Amino acid sequence: MSIPLLLQQRLILLAVCITAISMPFNFTAPAVALPAIGRTFGGSPMELNWVTNAFMLTFGSCLMLAGALADNYGRKRIFFGGVSAFAVLAAALPLAPSLALFDVLRAAQGLAAAAAFSGGMSALAQVFDGPGRIRAFSFVGTSFGIGLAFGPVVAGAIVEAFDWHLVFPLITVLAVISLSLASRYMRESRNPDAAGVDWPGAITFTWALGIFTYAILKAPESGWSDPLVLGLFAVALLSFVAFVMIEQHVAQPMLDLTLFRFPRFVGVQLLAAAPAYSFVVLLILLPIRFVGIEGMSEVAAGWLLIALSAPLLVLPVVAGYLTRWLSPSTLCGSGLLVCAAGLFWLSHVPVGSAATELAWPMLVIGAGISLPWGLMDGMAVSVVPKERAGMATGIFSTTRVAGEGVAIAVVTALLSAFTAGHLGNAATPDIVGAAQHLATGDLAGAAQRLPAAGHAALAEGYSAAFSTLLRVLTAITVLTAAVVFLFLDRGSVADDTDTERDDQVLDQAG
Template sequence: MSTHALRQRLILLAVCITAITLPFNFTAPAVALPAIGQSFGGSPMALSWVTNAFMLTFGSCLMLAGTLADSYGRKKVFIGGVSAFALLAAILPLAPNLVLFDMLRGAQGVAAALAFSGGMSALAQVFDGPGRLRAFSFVGTSFGIGLSFGPVVAGTIIEAFDWHLIFLLITVLAVISLVLAGRYMPESRNPDAAGIDWPGAITFTWALGIFTFAVLEVPESSWTHPLVLGLFTMALLSFVAFVVIEKRVAQPMLDLSLFRYPRFVGVQLLAAAPAYSFVVLLILLPIRFVGVEGMSAIAAGWLLIALSAPLLVLPIVAGYLTRWLSASTLSGTGLLVCAAGLYWLSLVPVGSGSAELAWPMLVIGAGISLPWGLMDGMAVSVVPKERAGMATGIFSTTRVAGEGVAIAVVTALLSAYTATHLDGVASGSLGSVVGAAQHLATGNLAGAEQWLPDTGREVLAAGYSAAFSSLLRVLTLITVLTAAVVFLFLDRGAAEDTEADEATLDQAA
């Protein structure tokens, strides 16, 4: 093996370790949420911010992070992000209360955005052509490792030691990535960058943050609450201001002309697909297994492997299959398989055996694995190499912001469906039913019993089970519709993009 090839692989290893750490940091706290609740106490909404705070800042800052990487150096941004991520993970176990813990999780999301955007845009400079596709496929597989084994590792740590050690393990992994990147990753930046579009960056980050915060407030308030309506209005006005700013600056953070390419738009739609067909389950299922079904953290972690284990292999397989099948065919087929698994899982009630749960979860994981390994490479391929950081930022913002919004929306739907199924069979007022439903949505069965003390645990679990099934059927329908769009949009978009590129070359000639 040549020195250059070895260096490439070590850089890829550094980014892949980070790609393992980020989803582990996302899924492990979901498994640990009951234990974190026992340590800190707090309302269901306060506990939900253990996940929401990270997702809010991570998704909101990805676009800015990609621009910073292109302008100031991909290695510099990656090193800075990983360093801050490791430091915050080490500090988290020392938090004295839930409020500070949630604030540190929010800061960790900012660091994660810098690490992710810097690492992915750096890879786009190190690899070219088919090698780039394979490299991004390995990154997708690394995410699968974090998703697959994160819950198991977290459950084992919780059962054997204490949930605090989860974040120390995250620190160790981040430090290993930091050492490799510091030694082998070359510095690169966009030579045509004319500085940061700070008005656009601040406006976009603010707008997306306000929008996501509004969605996260819905489960506690309602869609029609004055605060929620005010936040949505503010977000809309901020997005309008962002578009006006981007049309006037010479070097915009977001090149709006990219949205003339159907394939680019199709990739953004595809980016949001895993949010409601897969990612939300990484949060909801551990809560269901541990909080409602009474599984141990270790048992829940092992069961979740059925959902995410296909990500260990199939993203790489999908990368090789593109030699014979189009990306839209692979992605659309994967989403249809995922939809079949979601519907199958909707037929499995609370209290079923592990095998009954594992099989539909495996189908869901297998289906989402096909587009999973293709999306990042497709996102980078539709823009010039020098703007890879921007492309990564746009795509990742769409994906992560979609995940944050999806988690908030499905949590609100699960709470509403649970209240609907409990109303009429539970012994209590409407307010008590809503309060119990909110606790059930966060896996706090004991808290739900306090709201409805005259309603048996079996009735509460049955109401939650029916609500979970209703939610999965909604997710099934959304996934089928997305698959149809992908089949039509990406293939057509590829042809139109080629024609647009040829026209641009003719004009240049």
């Protein structure tokens, strides 16, 4: 029995939205559960950071490849395979016997998430057109908001009432629901002009981005001048140069470099990285601050984080409808300015303040980032021909996720450096070590490194460093907003191409 086309479209959208809920939950839940995971496995603060970093490394590095595979071998096939693997790996995580294997499984989850995300988003682009596509992707943005808003609360409640091991099976349940809908209602599609995957380009790009991201993540632990870190950066640079050379000589490149001639396309990619420094890093840093430094329970920290992510439940959909009257550049740029105001406000709220003093600026930050959040994905697939939606999704998602991984590593390193500066004038090994412990929420470990300082002085130094960091993030967000106002896409690359062609014709006629 066939079902109406509109209902089928909505069920496909629901399948992708459920997957979209599970991914931010998989990202934020371990941040809340990290102290409990540390108590189970042990390990240094830097080793525990890889619970998050391993997932981000593989997720961000493989999105471009996943997008190319979706265009060539079928969007439904890649989506279905990615979600299936994501579900199995989530079920396997609680069974890991060691932190090392746990991190390996998290890295494998990143591979599966890349396939699920690229396949699902590019499949969705085939179902909706025009304004309907922007509204559909705004619902996906709202779904991410649900995962972000309730992930920390649910994870905190599970950790406090039961055990952190029960967090990950919930992800498996969500994935199974998504799979049941997709298997029945999602139709297979692929790029009819695809001539196979650009494997040399795919492998070179994935290798280059992976090495670069690993170097960024390794630097806070080993130091930015460490020979290994410098060597990794050099290898990444040479690999990126090799990738550009490969892409210039293949008939069907994984990344169409000519797209970067168009300011509209570049604007969308710059927008993709904006939430990393203005919002995503707070999803990691704030739970660490609340639980490790402020002494909140996991549940209390989760509830407080709702102030940051609750606007994502509503405002992305609102932004989709507002595009009928306002341009995307106006909505996105204005949202980033609001977000910057919230960051500056939060920088004046020290450690030890009441929850309400923290909640209000967090709410402003969440409201500001919600406006571009609901528009970004739809705009990413609108700037290229429909047949290459997988490539567009891969480029945009790679920029966003890789940017988030890099942002988390850089911001953590800055917080550690700022903390060391506030703890003492000289960067002695004990001060640096104490600062690293504080940056990961380990107040007791910092006190062991500097027993004479006392918990109050350590918390005060961390608080001052956190405020300095937030002011830096404010400046970055304001600059990003200025760039967005200038370059954000107001149409499609096709429009730019037509204009460029018309100009050439006029030049020839003249």
